[in-house]
Amino acid sequence: MLSYLSIRNLALIDNLTIEFGDGLNILTGETGAGKSIIIDAVGLILGERADKEMIQTGKDFARIEGLFYLKKPEKIIPFLERYGIQTQEDGSLLLTRQLSRSGRNICRINGQAVTLSVLKELGQQLVDIHGQHQHQSLLNPEYHIEILDRLGGEPLAGCRQTVNSLYSRWKSILHEIDMISKSERDSERMKDLLSYQINEIENARLKPGEDDELMQERALLQNAEKINQVINEAYDVLYSGAERGMAVFDQVAVVKERLDQISGLNEMFAGISHDIDNIYYQIEDVIDKIRTCRDSFDYNPDRLDDIENRLVLLNSLKRKYGDTIEEILELQKKLKSELLSVETRQDRLEELNRQEKEVYNKLVEACTGLSRMRRATARIFEQRVIEQLSQLGMEKTMFEVAISTPDDSADYASFITSQGFDKIEFTISPNPGEPLKPLARIISGGEMSRVMLAFKTVLAGIDDIPILIFDEIDAGISGRIASVVGEKMSSLSQSHQVVCVTHLPQIAVMADVHYRIEKRVEDNHTHTFVSLLDENERQEEIARLIGGAEISKIGLEHARELIDTAKEMKEAIS
Numbered sequence: 001m002l003s004y005l006s007i008r009n010l011a012l013i014d015n016l017t018i019e020f021g022d023g024l025n026i027l028t029g030e031t032g033a034g035k036s037i038i039i040d041a042v043g044l045i046l047g048e049r050a051d052k053e054m055i056q057t058g059k060d061f062a063r064i065e066g067l068f069y070l071k072k073p074e075k076i077i078p079f080l081e082r083y084g085i086q087t088q089e090d091g092s093l094l095l096t097r098q099l100s101r102s103g104r105n106i107c108r109i110n111g112q113a114v115t116l117s118v119l120k121e122l123g124q125q126l127v128d129i130h131g132q133h134q135h136q137s138l139l140n141p142e143y144h145i146e147i148l149d150r151l152g153g154e155p156l157a158g159c160r161q162t163v164n165s166l167y168s169r170w171k172s173i174l175h176e177i178d179m180i181s182k183s184e185r186d187s188e189r190m191k192d193l194l195s196y197q198i199n200e201i202e203n204a205r206l207k208p209g210e211d212d213e214l215m216q217e218r219a220l221l222q223n224a225e226k227i228n229q230v231i232n233e234a235y236d237v238l239y240s241g242a243e244r245g246m247a248v249f250d251q252v253a254v255v256k257e258r259l260d261q262i263s264g265l266n267e268m269f270a271g272i273s274h275d276i277d278n279i280y281y282q283i284e285d286v287i288d289k290i291r292t293c294r295d296s297f298d299y300n301p302d303r304l305d306d307i308e309n310r311l312v313l314l315n316s317l318k319r320k321y322g323d324t325i326e327e328i329l330e331l332q333k334k335l336k337s338e339l340l341s342v343e344t345r346q347d348r349l350e351e352l353n354r355q356e357k358e359v360y361n362k363l364v365e366a367c368t369g370l371s372r373m374r375r376a377t378a379r380i381f382e383q384r385v386i387e388q389l390s391q392l393g394m395e396k397t398m399f400e401v402a403i404s405t406p407d408d409s410a411d412y413a414s415f416i417t418s419q420g421f422d423k424i425e426f427t428i429s430p431n432p433g434e435p436l437k438p439l440a441r442i443i444s445g446g447e448m449s450r451v452m453l454a455f456k457t458v459l460a461g462i463d464d465i466p467i468l469i470f471d472e473i474d475a476g477i478s479g480r481i482a483s484v485v486g487e488k489m490s491s492l493s494q495s496h497q498v499v500c501v502t503h504l505p506q507i508a509v510m511a512d513v514h515y516r517i518e519k520r521v522e523d524n525h526t527h528t529f530v531s532l533l534d535e536n537e538r539q540e541e542i543a544r545l546i547g548g549a550e551i552s553k554i555g556l557e558h559a560r561e562l563i564d565t566a567k568e569m570k571e572a573i574s
Contacts, residue, residue, distance in 0.1 A: 001497040002042070002127070002467055003067045003092075009059040010044075011037045012519060012528040019532070021513035024493040027501045028508050028541055029517030034528030035501045038517065039129065039471050042066065042499075045095040046127055047120025052101050061100045068093040068126060068467075075464060079122060085112050093126075095119065127467040130452035138426070138455055139440045145424040148401060150462045152377040159370045160419065166363040167418045173356045180349050187342050194339040197321070201332045204317060206325050211314050214307050221304040231294045239287045249287060252280050364412050367420040371405050374422055378403060381458065388454035392488070393481035394447070398429040400436055449473035450485070457488050460495050467497045474504040482506035486566070491573050505545040505559070509566035514538045539563060 007016045012034050027035050044050055045066045055062045070076055073091035080087050088110065096108040097119065107119040128138070138147075149156055220227065238248045256276045263273035314325070322328040341348070378401035389397045404423035406415045415421040427436040430447050442448045449470050456468060473485060486507040489498055493512065502508055514533045519526055533541055542559035543551045 001069050001071075002499070003069050005038070005041060005045075006063075006065040007038070007041045008064075009056040009062040010041055010064065011054055011056060012526055013037055013041075014056070014527055016528065016530055018515065018530050020497070020499065022493075022497060023512030024490055024510055025497070025499045025513045025515070026508050026511035027499065027515050027517055028503065028545060030519075031503075033517045033519045035517045036471065037528060038530075039469060039501060042127065042469060043129060044099070045097050045119070046123030046129075047107075047116055048123075050097075050099050050105065052099060052103055055099055055101060061098055063096070063098045065097075066095045068095065071466065076122070076125060079125065080109070083109075083114060083118055085109050085114070093122075095122075125465065127469060128452070128456075128465050129469045129471065130449045130473070138452060141425040141438065144401075144426050145419055145422065147459060147462075148374055148377055148381065148424055149419075151381055151459070152373055156370070156373045156377060159366065159373055163363065163366045163370050163420050164418045166359060166366055167416065170356065170359045170363050170416075173352055173359060177349065177352045177356065180345055180352070187345055191339065191342050194335050194342065198332060198335050198339065201317065201321065201328060201335075204313060206314075206317075206329060208326055208329070211311065211325055214311055214314075218304065218307045218311070221307070228294075231290055235287070235290050235294060238283060238290070249280075249283050252276065252283055256280050360413070363416065367412070367416060367422075370420045371403070371422050374420075374424070375403055378424075384458045385454050388457050388488075389451065391484050392450045392454055393477050393484075394430060394450060394454075396430075396432045397451075398436060400427050401425075402427045402436070447476075449475070450477070453485065453488055453492070456492055456496075460492055463496070465496075467499070468492065470498070470500040470502075473500060474502045474507060478504065479506070486510040487569055487573070490566075490570055494574060503545065505542045505562055508545055509542055509559075509562045510570065511538075514541065516541050 001022060002020045004017060004019045007013045009015075016038075018038070027038065029035055040048075040054070041064045045064050070091040070093065073087070076093070077087055092110075094108075094110050096106075096111075098106040100106075105116055107114050107116055109119065109122060138144075149160055236247075240247055256273070259269065259273040259276055263270045317328055318324070321331050382399055382401055385399045386397070389395075389399065402425045404425075406412055406421055412421055426439050428439055428442060428451060429436045430442060430451075439451070442451060449472055453470065453473060456463060470489065473489075474482060477485065482504045483506040486504075486509065489500060489507065490510040492498055500507065508514065516531045516533055516537070517528065518531070519528050521527075531537070539556060539559045540551055542562060543555035546558055546562075547555040
């Protein structure tokens with residue numbers, strides 16, 4: 001629901017805030033008081049086009065702000081997430097739009113700046129404005145097929161899902177056929193290339209981690225002389241001694257022997273003796289390892305050449321096929337798979353052509369069934385709309401769901417979409433003798449409002465747009481028809497928030513919340529004001545609508561009678 005609307009510096013409005021309620025919100029007031037400005041303001045925060053002349057004289061900007069609370073925020077959340085807009089836990093949406101005389105617009109959703117197109121896209125999911133305004137989902141022919149399909153219920157939804165699944169499968173097959181056909185002329189060249197690449201990798205007989213092992217071995221061989229020198233020197237120092245005097249191992253042995261002689265005299269000597277024992281055996285172990293390294297290390301110049309040649313080959317393959325051996329081996333698998341695909345391409349193409357014909361025939365059959373269901377649903381929809389229009393004083397109005405379907409001789413393929421092959425548009429003729437025309441070509445605001453009220457009444461159970469605004473709905477009606485309009489709007493307000501601008505008491509009395517719009521002259525400037533009416537003020541306003549500016553006792557009594565009757569009607573509706 002639209003919780004509140006804040007307007008600054010727009011036309012006759014300096015600074016105005018309206019807090020709307022659930023159910024049916026009625027706006028009344030003298031002609032020219034500013035009711036249309038309020039509706040215009042709602043249109044602006046829904047992304048409608050703006051004219052900088054709407055900015056109040058002497059002001060640099062106009063600002064409109066609307067706070068919405070969504071009963072089913074989950075339907076809007078995907079939209080908000082798509083544009084990175086932060087969602088609120090309470091399901092609230094704050095829409096803001098600022099107009100400047102420079103022509104610049106600043107639009108925000110929940111405080112985040114967005115483009116005007118994003119604001120409009122969201123607005124189309126929140127509010128329908130019916131009247132002289134064009135913010136109406138039902139005027140968009142692309143929306144008509146969705147309305148009709150939802151009216152068809154589960155059976156039609158199931159049939160449409162079948163069409164959608166078959167369509168997706170059919171398009172996927174066509175895409176693969178196209179890809180194979182385009183590359184067919186290059187298949188032989190591709191086979192040669194793939195075969196060469198595969199053989200080049202296979203002939204290398206790659207092993208994972210081989211390059212790292214070779215580089216380590218190369219480093220040893222390149223430093224063989226130094227390694228031999230260091231190992232021999234270490235062996236001489238630790239074990240041989242020779243010219244350097246007594247070896248470290250022998251010296252430690254002497255110390256060990258001496259400490260063993262006194263280790264029994266004192267715990268400290270015993271501890272030192274134990275430590276020397278450990279050192280002795282550790283040195284012995286190190287000497288064994290050095291001896292093993294010395295005896296096993298063999299410098300082979302030929303082996304170094306082999307390693308260098310192997311690394312050159314590996315680096316060449318890396319430049320062509322991947323940064324690592326593992327990547328090259330993975331690519332080899334893919335190349336083999338591609339080669340197999342090329343070799344079996346013709347077979348695959350024949351199989352795809354067979355599948356395409358099979359799926360296409362099923363798709364045409366499903367589309368035909370879907371079209372039949374839509375036509376049956378359309379007849380029911382037409383009857384219901386015409387019945388509603390008749391009750392609204394438009395007895396002569398003709399309404400038809402125009403369904404365009406390709407004939408049997410046509411190429412269905414050029415017409416089929418994920419929704420079938422039907423083109424659907426709602427058409428209407430408000431006056432006898434006039435041909436049926438698209439809804440958008442209805443000129444009269446009053447006619448349009450009543451037509452939309454009829455639609456919304458029929459579609460109340462499936463309509464996702466939570467807020468409806470009716471302007472000029474009372475144009476050309478009075479008496480009994482006005483009462484019917486008021487009753488239908490009250491009924492519609494059970495499932496939607498409804499805002500209605502009216503001059504008729506028969507409609508106004510059905511209000512759940514009633515506002516009076518008036519203009520006053522202060523300091524030689526005309527301003528618009530909005531008042532939320534209490535019970536007594538509402539009775540006076542209804543009396544004014546009945547009898548004009550002069551409110552008589554009889555008028556007040558008549559107003560009270562209408563209000564009481566309206567309460568009974570509303571109780572019966574609920």
